Amino acid sequence: MICTFLVPGVSFIASSQSCARSCGEKFNTCSCHATCESLKDCCADYKQFCLDIEPHSGSLLGGTDFKILNATFDADQSLFHRFNSEILTEGYVDESGVGHCITPLLYESGWIPFEVSTDGVNYDRSGRWLSVHHSKLSPVYKIIFGNATQWQYYGTPNVSGDLKMIWMSSLIKAERVNIELWGYNETGGAYSANWEAEWKYLYTVGRDVPNSGVFSFTPQIAENSYSFWDLGSMRVSPSTKPDGARDVNALWSGAYAIAWHLEEAFRKDSAGWALDKCIKWDKEEKAMPNFLTEITDCPCTLAQARADTGKFHTDYGCDIEAGSLCVYHPGAVHCVRAIQGSPEYGAGQQCCYDSTGAQVLTGDSIGGSTPDRGHDWGEPPYKKPPRVPGFSHWKYDVISFYYCCLWSDNCKYYFTHRPSSDCRTYRPPRAAAVLGDPHFMTFDGVTFTFNGKGEYSLVHSSDFELSVQGRTEPMKFENGTVAMATRLSSVAMREKDSDVIEVRLRDQVDELQVLMNQQVLSFSEQKWIDLKGVFVFSPKPTDVTVMFPSGTGVEVRAGGGVMTLTVLQPHDLQNHTQGLLGTMNDDPEDDFTSSNGVIIPLNSSAQDIFTYCAGWAITNETSLFTYDSTHLLNEYYYAPKHDPSFIPNFSVTEDPEDPLLEPALNLCAGEGASFCKYDTLSMRSLEQGNATLLAYRSHTSTKKALEPVQSCGWLSPPNHGQKEGTLYLEGATVTFSCNSGYRLYGSQERTCQADGKWSGQDTHCVAEFIPAGLSGGSLHNWRAKSKQQPTLQTCIRPVSQMISH
Numbered sequence: 001m002i003c004t005f006l007v008p009g010v011s012f013i014a015s016s017q018s019c020a021r022s023c024g025e026k027f028n029t030c031s032c033h034a035t036c037e038s039l040k041d042c043c044a045d046y047k048q049f050c051l052d053i054e055p056h057s058g059s060l061l062g063g064t065d066f067k068i069l070n071a072t073f074d075a076d077q078s079l080f081h082r083f084n085s086e087i088l089t090e091g092y093v094d095e096s097g098v099g100h101c102i103t104p105l106l107y108e109s110g111w112i113p114f115e116v117s118t119d120g121v122n123y124d125r126s127g128r129w130l131s132v133h134h135s136k137l138s139p140v141y142k143i144i145f146g147n148a149t150q151w152q153y154y155g156t157p158n159v160s161g162d163l164k165m166i167w168m169s170s171l172i173k174a175e176r177v178n179i180e181l182w183g184y185n186e187t188g189g190a191y192s193a194n195w196e197a198e199w200k201y202l203y204t205v206g207r208d209v210p211n212s213g214v215f216s217f218t219p220q221i222a223e224n225s226y227s228f229w230d231l232g233s234m235r236v237s238p239s240t241k242p243d244g245a246r247d248v249n250a251l252w253s254g255a256y257a258i259a260w261h262l263e264e265a266f267r268k269d270s271a272g273w274a275l276d277k278c279i280k281w282d283k284e285e286k287a288m289p290n291f292l293t294e295i296t297d298c299p300c301t302l303a304q305a306r307a308d309t310g311k312f313h314t315d316y317g318c319d320i321e322a323g324s325l326c327v328y329h330p331g332a333v334h335c336v337r338a339i340q341g342s343p344e345y346g347a348g349q350q351c352c353y354d355s356t357g358a359q360v361l362t363g364d365s366i367g368g369s370t371p372d373r374g375h376d377w378g379e380p381p382y383k384k385p386p387r388v389p390g391f392s393h394w395k396y397d398v399i400s401f402y403y404c405c406l407w408s409d410n411c412k413y414y415f416t417h418r419p420s421s422d423c424r425t426y427r428p429p430r431a432a433a434v435l436g437d438p439h440f441m442t443f444d445g446v447t448f449t450f451n452g453k454g455e456y457s458l459v460h461s462s463d464f465e466l467s468v469q470g471r472t473e474p475m476k477f478e479n480g481t482v483a484m485a486t487r488l489s490s491v492a493m494r495e496k497d498s499d500v501i502e503v504r505l506r507d508q509v510d511e512l513q514v515l516m517n518q519q520v521l522s523f524s525e526q527k528w529i530d531l532k533g534v535f536v537f538s539p540k541p542t543d544v545t546v547m548f549p550s551g552t553g554v555e556v557r558a559g560g561g562v563m564t565l566t567v568l569q570p571h572d573l574q575n576h577t578q579g580l581l582g583t584m585n586d587d588p589e590d591d592f593t594s595s596n597g598v599i600i601p602l603n604s605s606a607q608d609i610f611t612y613c614a615g616w617a618i619t620n621e622t623s624l625f626t627y628d629s630t631h632l633l634n635e636y637y638y639a640p641k642h643d644p645s646f647i648p649n650f651s652v653t654e655d656p657e658d659p660l661l662e663p664a665l666n667l668c669a670g671e672g673a674s675f676c677k678y679d680t681l682s683m684r685s686l687e688q689g690n691a692t693l694l695a696y697r698s699h700t701s702t703k704k705a706l707e708p709v710q711s712c713g714w715l716s717p718p719n720h721g722q723k724e725g726t727l728y729l730e731g732a733t734v735t736f737s738c739n740s741g742y743r744l745y746g747s748q749e750r751t752c753q754a755d756g757k758w759s760g761q762d763t764h765c766v767a768e769f770i771p772a773g774l775s776g777g778s779l780h781n782w783r784a785k786s787k788q789q790p791t792l793q794t795c796i797r798p799v800s801q802m803i804s805h
Contacts, residue, residue, distance in 0.1 A: 019043050020124040023050040034519035035628035047071070051116065051127035053101070057525045058141060060106045060131040060389060061199075061233065063250030065173060068099040068116070068127075080117045083129065089247045091116070104247040106131045107197050108382030109389045110530035111516075133377055133389045134233075134254040135316060136528050143167045143234050143253035146216075154219060154260035156270040156407060162216045163260060167236055167251045169213035174238030174249070179206035179215050182244075183229035184255065186385040186395050190288050191345070195385045197392070201244025202226045208239040219260035227263040230277075231255060231391075231399050255394040257402045274407035278414070281400045285417045288373070291347035292419070295371050296338050298351035298359060300423035300729060303705035305336045305351055308429055309545050310553025310568040312336040313537065315350060315376075326352070328401065331367035332360045339535060339547050341379030346387045348375030349421065356727075361420040363714050364726045366411055370418040372397040377530075422728065424713050424756065427571040428706040429551065432581040433699040434458070434565040436692035437475055437485040437683065439675045441699060442582030443569060446591040446602060449678065450580070450613040451486045451648030454641050455625060457579040457595070457616045458491070459567055464550050464576060465496040468567060469624050471504075471636065474646065475561075477684060484649045485682050488563045491556055492624035495548040498533025500624050503544045503556040503563075510558040511541040518626040560691020566699065568706075580616050606650035617642035652681040664689060672696030712752035718744075721765035730754055738765035 019025075019032035026033050027043070032050055036042035047070045058064030073079070079091035081101045091101040099116070106112065109131050115123035134142065145151045146164030153159045165179075181202045188194035203226060206215055215236075221227065237250040259266070266273045299305040305312055318326035318335035326332045329352045338349035352360045352369035362368030373396040378389030386392040397418065404414035430443040439449050452472060459468040471490040475483045490504035502515040514521040516531060523529070523538040535547045546554040551570035556563060569577060569584055577584045582591035592600045594615045600608060618641055627637045654661055660681065667686055668676035672693045680689025710730040717723040720742045725734035733751045738744045747760025 017043050019046050019049040021049075021126075023126050035626065038628040039630075049125045051125055053127055053129070055525055056128075056522065057130035057132050058103055059134055059137050059252055060109055061134065061235075061250075061252040062103045062105040062247055063235070063237070063252065064103045064141070065171070065249045066101055066103065066129070067094075068101070071099060072097040073099045073118070077118055078120070080120045080123075082115045082117070082123050083112055085113070085115070102247055102249055103129060103131075105199060107384070107388045109133050109378060110382075110532075130526060130529065132526055133530075134252070135376070135390060136526065138525070140168055141171065141251070143236060143251050145253065145256070148256075152257045152259055152402070153406070155262060155267045156259070162218050164214070164216045165234060165253070166214050169211045171251055172211055172236060172238060172249055174211055174240060176208050176239040177211045177236050178204050178239045178241075178243065179209065179217075180204050180235045180237065180244065181232060181258070181261070182235055182252075183226070183232040183258070184391050184395065185229070185231070186388075186392065188385075190385075197383070197385055197388045200229075202229055202232065204243050205234075211236075221264055221267070222261040224263070227261060230258055230262060231394055232258050255391055255398075257399055259402075259407075271408040274403045275410055278400070278404040278408060278410050281403060282413045282417070289345065291342060291345040291373055292371060292421075294342040294344060295347050295349045295421065296342075297426040298349065298369065298421050298423050299336075299426055299428065300359065300709040300711050301705075302334055302353035302357035304426075304428055304709070305353060306334070307431075307702050307705040308553070308568065309555060310429055310547055310570065311339060311551045312351065313339050313547070315352075318352060326367070329360065329367040329369065331365050332369070335369060337376060339377075340549055340551070341375040341387070345373070346375055346379035348372035348377070348379075348393070350376075351421070358727050358729075359420070359423065361422065361714055361726070362411075362415040362418070363420065363716060366405060368415075368420040370397070370401075370415075371421060372418075420714075422713050423709070423711045426711075428708060429553070429568040429570050430584055431699065431702050431706060432459075432567050432569070432584075433695075434470065434488050434563075434581075435695040435699065436487075436562060436675055436679045437688070438472065438488045438562070439678075439692070439696075440580060442588070442591045443567075443577065443584035444582055444586060444588040444591055446582060446588045447675075448609050449606070449675075450610060451484070452610060452614055453486050453643040453646040454614075455618050455623060455636055456613065456642070457618055457622075458565075458581050459569070459577055459579045461573055461576045461578070464552075464573060466494075466548070466550060466552060466573075467622075467624060468493045468554060468579070468581075469618055470565070470580070471625060473635075475683060483683060484647070485679075486646075486648065487561075488565060490625060491554065491563070491565055492626075493546060493548075493554055494534075494624055495550060495552065496533060498548065499531045501531075501534055501536060501546050502624065502626055503546070503554075505558060505563055506541075508541075509561060512538070512544050512556060512558050512563075514538060514544055515626055518628065557695075559695070560688055562688075562691060564695045564698075566702065580613060610648075610650070614642040614644075649682060652678055654681070660684060660686070668693060671700055710752070710754060710756050712756055712758050715750065715758065718746075718763045718765045720767075721763070728752060730756075734758075736763045741768055742766060743768050 017027045017029050022032045030043035031041045032043055052069040053066045055066055073093045075093055077093050079099050081089045081091050083104055087104045089102055089104050093099055112129045112131050114129055116125040117123040144166050183200050183202050185198045187198055188196050234253040235250050237248050241248045315335035315337045318329050318332055320334035324333040332352035333355050335352040349371050350369045354360050360368045372393055374386035374392030376393040379387045405411040432443045433441045441447050455471045458470045469492045470488050472486040473489040475485050475487050477483055492502040494500045499516050504513050506513045527539050529536045537545045542558045544556045553568040555566040575585045583593055590599050592612055600612050627633050664677055664680040676689045676693040679692040712728050715734050721738040723734055723736050730752050735749045742765040745766055746763040750758045750760040
């Protein structure tokens, strides 16, 4: 049987060459590469074997029913699918001849390759599926609890009643469904070869109920064999499928604490039951390796945390942009998570901040940020504990928080193993930028303008195998004529053997297009995509952030008809960068270092700087760019990488008779005025000048947010005393006092100094020695007198005894 395809707008070339098992390849006569659609040289059966699907993403728990586009199958035909070359599932053909696939349970996120067969033997068609962490999945594609607090506290004092869940009924292809409870666990020796993740069907809560999108039930205590499962998810699946059948059309809830089915002992004394669990967890943690020594420190301020997009990203459980609903971190307004897991254990870091922008620490508040044995977003290569996205984190870091802090009041156990990290070793990244038409700001602060046309190396580090390249193109006036100025139109990048990411301006005004390995990425369903050796985040068509394992962050923004680029480099790359954005080494004098090592002075002429920049043109052999149109092939692939025929205007004339001059001078004031004026007058556009001014000021704000801040580290209150003050940065003061019956020794007030050390001496509260027979007024007089002579009481007991109390 041969599938037939009718694809409007796609040109196919008649050829004997087939795309069967050849997707991604280019042949002499035709192409099976993703660029063939825009280049109009696809092999005739390209769409038959290189598959498009809808939807293209869904939960890593599986159960999504996606359809194969542009292919028609026989209604009586079978379909077989193979994910990651090993996981087999069955699909089906609907009454209209459209092929469908049901995604399997996966223990990883990111793009998963799949193959399709009609006979179960020859898997000659292929595509890719985006497996998504449950917390990053749109609410439309998962079960939502009617009252999440009631679900997770059920059985604790004053929490009872019916539980309600809702879902999008159209996503389950059945009139009647089963409601199932599944449990999650990780078995085997910690950090051993036999450590495995386990999803287990427990039992059916509702059988053969209408697929109405709503279900309520009165919870019952589970049988003994199931009641120890305290972590899991709900699943809705067709009632025609056997109980617990895997890889069937289904919707899942996120992970949650299954309080409602726990044993009778929990309902009788939830706090006591939880304390027993907390103590058991405490013992287990003590037997496991200490991951705290290898996780990165937190940024010192909220401003740093939000600006360091190469290393940290918003924790969706406490997001200032979403109203700061910080359930697990009361007192915080925003939290971030370290993007990368720790090197050996794959552990995660979390950093939370209050409304003043200061860190919230567990030493001061239950709302303090906590590190994680299991990174919430998982850590490559995923699949095995403690790297399973979301669920390893719940297993080792969240359910234990319920035991120790939420279901009982014993946070001291939890915070012993999950203390907040302060920021004493944090070093903010350095920022460089390209904006306007275009203007460059290096890591060491040198600014210049380069209006060449071509493809150039912006950042290159051979030691870190990092490359960021930029393509520039001539700008046009509103009447369509070419201006003698250029703009950044595309940025391509890679670190080590990561996927190649390219971000380029689309034909639509102020929209960006993202490509992975020359194939367009869609962000219509997901805003965050896990890729090989890189993460990409695009919350809207004008904004893209790319994050690499080194901590390098690349931000691309579209606005005012141009692209603005910000590159954030961690301190590790100090003295390891080259390119148009300079040598990051705190020495501006060598930022104009050519590709062959020649340095030109900073006060060089515009023409000499132009010549220097042209020397950073890349080659076709080193290019990371996509050439998927005749225009790009002719202008950049077959043409010189630096166009010697394009000579821009090196300056603009301020003509008093120019009607644009006065409004330009009024607009372009303060920081960034020279770039604003240049772009306004050269492009004859106040809008263009204003966009440049705003981009310049945004870059200035980023640099200010990333300025180093000195921390002296957390100070504990003395035993039998209190402290006032929870800020531990340079200039902050913490004061101490003692409980009644104790006297303060050491410094009552300590200030964080510029050298990172606290002023004064360690503070202790020591029990007073009261001579026998004193009381009333005589005791008051003795205390008043003794305060003037504190040294008389310092040797009453050994210091070790005093401190231990």
